[in-house]
Amino acid sequence: MSDAAATADRAAGQRAAYVHIPFCHRRCPYCDFAVVDLSEQRASIERYVDALIAEIAMEPPWQPLHAVNLGGGTPSILHPADVQRVLDALKARFGFEPGAEISIEANPEDWTDEHAAALRSTGLNRVSLGVQSFDAEVLVALGRAHDPGMGIGAVAASRTAGFDNVNIDLILGTPGESQRSWQETVATAVGLGPDHISAYALTVELGTVLSRQVSAGAPAPLEDDLADKYETLGGSLPARLSHYEVSNWAAPGRECRYNLTTWAQGEYAAFGLGAHGHRSGVRRRNVRRLDVYLETVEDGRRPEAGSEILSSWDREKERVFLGLRRRCGVRGGAVADVLVTSEAGSRFLEAGVIRMEGERLIVARPLLTDAVAREVLALEERPGR
Amino acid sequence: MSDQARIRNFSIIAHIDHGKSTLADRLLEFTGAVAERDMREQLLDTMDIERERGITIKANAVRLDYRAADGNTYILNLIDTPGHVDFSYEVSRSLDACEGALLLVDAAQGVEAQTLANAYLAIENGLEIIPVVNKIDLPSAEPERVSAELLGVVGGSPEDVIQVSAKSGSGIEELLEAIVHRLPPPEGAADAPLRAMVFDSYYDTYRGVICSIRIVDGAIDSGEALRFMATALDDAADEIGVLRPAATPVTRLATGEVGYLISGVKEIDLIRVGDTVTDVDNPASGALAGYQEPKPMVFSGLFPTDGDDFERLREALDKLRLNDSSLVYQPETSRALGFGFRCGFLGLLHMEIVRERLEREYDLDLVATAPSVEYVAHLTDGSTAQIRSPQDLPDTRLLADISEPFVKVMIITPSEYVGTVMELIQQRRGEMGEMTYLTPERVELHYQVPLAEIVFDFFDQLKSRTRGYASMDYEPGEYRRSDLVRVNILLNGVPVDAFSSIVHKERSYRYGRAMVERLRKLIPRQLFDVPVQAAVGSRIIARETIKAQRKDVTAKCYGGDITRKRKLLERQKEGKRRMKMVGQVEVPQEAFISALRIDE
Ligand SMILES: Nc1nc2c(ncn2[C@@H]2O[C@H](COP(=O)(O)OP(=O)(O)OP(=O)(O)O)[C@@H](O)[C@H]2O)c(=O)[nH]1
Ligand SMILES: [Mg+2]
Numbered sequence: 001m002s003d004a005a006a007t008a009d010r011a012a013g014q015r016a017a018y019v020h021i022p023f024c025h026r027r028c029p030y031c032d033f034a035v036v037d038l039s040e041q042r043a044s045i046e047r048y049v050d051a052l053i054a055e056i057a058m059e060p061p062w063q064p065l066h067a068v069n070l071g072g073g074t075p076s077i078l079h080p081a082d083v084q085r086v087l088d089a090l091k092a093r094f095g096f097e098p099g100a101e102i103s104i105e106a107n108p109e110d111w112t113d114e115h116a117a118a119l120r121s122t123g124l125n126r127v128s129l130g131v132q133s134f135d136a137e138v139l140v141a142l143g144r145a146h147d148p149g150m151g152i153g154a155v156a157a158s159r160t161a162g163f164d165n166v167n168i169d170l171i172l173g174t175p176g177e178s179q180r181s182w183q184e185t186v187a188t189a190v191g192l193g194p195d196h197i198s199a200y201a202l203t204v205e206l207g208t209v210l211s212r213q214v215s216a217g218a219p220a221p222l223e224d225d226l227a228d229k230y231e232t233l234g235g236s237l238p239a240r241l242s243h244y245e246v247s248n249w250a251a252p253g254r255e256c257r258y259n260l261t262t263w264a265q266g267e268y269a270a271f272g273l274g275a276h277g278h279r280s281g282v283r284r285r286n287v288r289r290l291d292v293y294l295e296t297v298e299d300g301r302r303p304e305a306g307s308e309i310l311s312s313w314d315r316e317k318e319r320v321f322l323g324l325r326r327r328c329g330v331r332g333g334a335v336a337d338v339l340v341t342s343e344a345g346s347r348f349l350e351a352g353v354i355r356m357e358g359e360r361l362i363v364a365r366p367l368l369t370d371a372v373a374r375e376v377l378a379l380e381e382r383p384g385r
Numbered sequence: 386m387s388d389q390a391r392i393r394n395f396s397i398i399a400h401i402d403h404g405k406s407t408l409a410d411r412l413l414e415f416t417g418a419v420a421e422r423d424m425r426e427q428l429l430d431t432m433d434i435e436r437e438r439g440i441t442i443k444a445n446a447v448r449l450d451y452r453a454a455d456g457n458t459y460i461l462n463l464i465d466t467p468g469h470v471d472f473s474y475e476v477s478r479s480l481d482a483c484e485g486a487l488l489l490v491d492a493a494q495g496v497e498a499q500t501l502a503n504a505y506l507a508i509e510n511g512l513e514i515i516p517v518v519n520k521i522d523l524p525s526a527e528p529e530r531v532s533a534e535l536l537g538v539v540g541g542s543p544e545d546v547i548q549v550s551a552k553s554g555s556g557i558e559e560l561l562e563a564i565v566h567r568l569p570p571p572e573g574a575a576d577a578p579l580r581a582m583v584f585d586s587y588y589d590t591y592r593g594v595i596c597s598i599r600i601v602d603g604a605i606d607s608g609e610a611l612r613f614m615a616t617a618l619d620d621a622a623d624e625i626g627v628l629r630p631a632a633t634p635v636t637r638l639a640t641g642e643v644g645y646l647i648s649g650v651k652e653i654d655l656i657r658v659g660d661t662v663t664d665v666d667n668p669a670s671g672a673l674a675g676y677q678e679p680k681p682m683v684f685s686g687l688f689p690t691d692g693d694d695f696e697r698l699r700e701a702l703d704k705l706r707l708n709d710s711s712l713v714y715q716p717e718t719s720r721a722l723g724f725g726f727r728c729g730f731l732g733l734l735h736m737e738i739v740r741e742r743l744e745r746e747y748d749l750d751l752v753a754t755a756p757s758v759e760y761v762a763h764l765t766d767g768s769t770a771q772i773r774s775p776q777d778l779p780d781t782r783l784l785a786d787i788s789e790p791f792v793k794v795m796i797i798t799p800s801e802y803v804g805t806v807m808e809l810i811q812q813r814r815g816e817m818g819e820m821t822y823l824t825p826e827r828v829e830l831h832y833q834v835p836l837a838e839i840v841f842d843f844f845d846q847l848k849s850r851t852r853g854y855a856s857m858d859y860e861p862g863e864y865r866r867s868d869l870v871r872v873n874i875l876l877n878g879v880p881v882d883a884f885s886s887i888v889h890k891e892r893s894y895r896y897g898r899a900m901v902e903r904l905r906k907l908i909p910r911q912l913f914d915v916p917v918q919a920a921v922g923s924r925i926i927a928r929e930t931i932k933a934q935r936k937d938v939t940a941k942c943y944g945g946d947i948t949r950k951r952k953l954l955e956r957q958k959e960g961k962r963r964m965k966m967v968g969q970v971e972v973p974q975e976a977f978i979s980a981l982r983i984d985e
Contacts, residue, residue: 018945223934226935367936368936368938369938371912371934371938377958
């Protein structure tokens, strides 16, 4: 087994934590996460952080964490003191493994030299910058508040502050984005020497502003355009950044540990509004309304909205569909066996979409991962196994 | 006891929408058959589909009692008939149960194609015709001109024409008097053995088959032992009665009367429209002349979109046929669409109605293949084969040539549009026949046209090119050899039977091109490039390629929300279950349906 596969699979046994910071200056037109518009809710940030700390304290103790992710919303709008309180609470509750990845998602416009430095000193050691593009028009189309200069500045600020694990988040295929614009965005990103690049194709999620615009006739992202840009990206990145998941590239040892946990069907505690956790084989989700979240936690109760326990067959299917996002694929097993002998599976094999590499099942055409995942999830357990 | 001399049996016949059913309303009202509070427009059109479309589909008989000016009460049996050409079979059967006909013409429209066609039917049947000009209340009415046109068809003098408004009710009494005095009473022999004509049948879930009958000779008494002569089925008259319009049982139906008969038979196949009913104990020596089975004109495959519904579709067709003997069907298998039925219809309207009723009354979701006419293939070995589906056409090597049905088309148009109509006919491979001036402004044109050229949009074209003024009627004609080919559509090299079509050679390229372009747009991209080809024999006449799919993956896992991602994928997969596999290609049901929509 390769090193990459070993690292990826090991994440299944490691523990992580996710903390959701729902606040945003405003909602982006393509976003459908649990988000609270800050212009309406400024007063609640401090109260929210208090609630987070209370929620963390309610979580049963666990083994030390190897990854923590502050996601959002926009966690970078938090005051460093608040970040410190959250990290301290996590550390007090679970402890951190030596060299644990402590990561935050940040918007370039918040990421000044001072702010980056202050946050670095809270113990954060990885930053994921929501740069999205280095083309001013594309950023406007995406409804982002920053300009290309701020994106470049944010990377520099991270380095100055001492972050040695910097991710640049990009969105490809925004309607109106030319191939050339995308090439320049990629070249600029590469030139900044990031440790990690995530590139997501713009997706029209139901219920978003973007989806309403598209329904009303605005141009939708086009399949060929997205695929061309994806290929451009893959062909432009230096060898140092290796492709380890459909949309992620990393320098050696800089693969995002929190995400590796998710894809390995590993377990993570989750805190905050609408957050999703996975512990002891149970997937839980928190309430999505801020007032309900605050009141429940302040009342000393866990803000759980629901949970799910899967049968062993369904769990195995989940392991496969998640793991197939990784370029190293998944170890074979009952589900993989059924897949490769199914009608759909043989079509995938024939069309070169999947292949077996020794023990491992691999998606060879990563842009068709969902097509494979759909079939995996529809597989029926064979009687007599 | 009814007195045969005081019975009048008549049909109301006319071109579509000239007001037959509305006139029936007035007659029902005037004679007190329906209480005022129960009156509604086109009362006899009881089917939902008739009411929604505002047309009559099935003929309806109703009995009225009329106290005439001479002080006597007469029994009037009225049959309201449909006007649409697809249902002319209903008209001819209705006429067979009558001695007279009211030939109605809209005072604003004048004589139209079905006016003529139906008038000829009535004349051939030896019926006494009362010409009636309707809608004289309309501001655009031209009763004098229209009346002259009408007399040109049926002969007679201007005072023979009765002018009415079925809307306002004016002229109704005069019309009733004319019915009583101008139409002859039924002739049959009261003392002869029973002979009753089954001129229609209905199916009632509780009561079984209900026959509409006309007593030609003798009489039926309730409870009497009866024999259906064609099927040699013996049964008792459980109930006999008349429609007023509500079913009203009677103890006896005498010579010349029209009524219904319920014998308790549940199997519709045992009862044939056109059969003769006689008395088991005193049978008639010979049956009455029956009817010629209506010939289906267009054929189409009906397939349930959900393959599991095949049996339900069969049951629904069986039930529908109980009320519509003109519907024919037999099982058909399509590689693309699965199991279904090849159905024969009287025309496109009939097809549309059957399909709509199946979907609505039986809650089915159906795909219909492109309608086709019945071809005759002449094989090289000298034999012939009936071709109701393009799939049935033998291999080109075995095929000498193909004949197609022509129809005799009659068009009536204002003379200014003659040129336009001729142009249209030429485009449709038609051949000019006679041309007669009904009046200096109106022309009756006769043509021979391939049925395949008129079943689709011919009527719409005719209407739009003549600003709605022309009308048409057609009847079956002869078969003629034509230069026809079958265009096959291949998906990744595999023929898709549902899309093959027999077309005239000159149209084959256009058809093939249109089909492959349409399919390229409708079929989602697959894991590999998929060629879509149109072929005549082994010759490819058009080709498009569905490019291989390149992207089917979405962004990250929603911040750890695996459940949501999984459910989304599962839902998407559910949506794909309605895909049909054609060879290695997944085709959504929707693509078949859209591609089969006739919109050219
Ligand atoms: N103004 C006016 N309208 C009429 C008269 N008679 C019928 N109509 C209208 O003409 C339309 C067609 O009437 P129907 O009675 O349905 O015609 P029909 O001949 O039974 O039609 P089909 O059964 O489809 O052949 C309806 O909108 C009637 O209201 C009339 O005397 N005057
Ligand atoms: Mg009618």
